Amino acid sequence: MEHSEFHIGLDFWCGKGRWRCTDVGTRTVVAIRLDQFKTTAVDAGKAILESLTYEQANAAGWFIGPPYAVAELVFDENDLKSCSLESDER
Template structure:
């Protein structure tokens, strides 16, 4: 969904929770999570529960119903060409992500990037590299199409363009 699809009072599903839109901006939506039994918690503004801001990237994962979410997931998995993540890969990524708990910019790990050769880089954790003066952050990466592990300095990773569905499809087509 896009911010223009929302209006105050609209209920939607994002992640595992139901939300109610409380405000709409140009690029964001503010909402309250609907997880209380008593509706008195949802009177406002001001609200007695936290309002959360969703940006346009997060809103791409918002749906009006569970059925819409399931259908979109099925369509995406069929059309994207992304090979997915095997169980043992997910286990390793989760373990190493726990070890990078002190990293201050965790949002960086939410966005895949594309290398100059078209390879998709999935960031899943970071580590400190103390070999330089002070230290630098090293981003740990999984390359889903080649089933390889890699690392890249945070500054180099940030220079790469964000991955898009077109980039993933292009990479999948090269695999054939």
């Protein structure tokens, strides 16, 4: 994709990951990942790593921001070439 195609709120794919654009800079794009969520829960004093679905993370408000409950990643001009509006999994 070209830098000019990105805007805040745009969902796109990079590799096998689904992302949402959270900021557009002069030469970069910042995004949050929408398909991989891990959280730690405590049960009987033991930490348990749990995976959440998109629906669970969305219902918990993880995509409301800034600030976001998930990490933002910076895509530079070289990374943008690998981005697409469609998933590679067809």
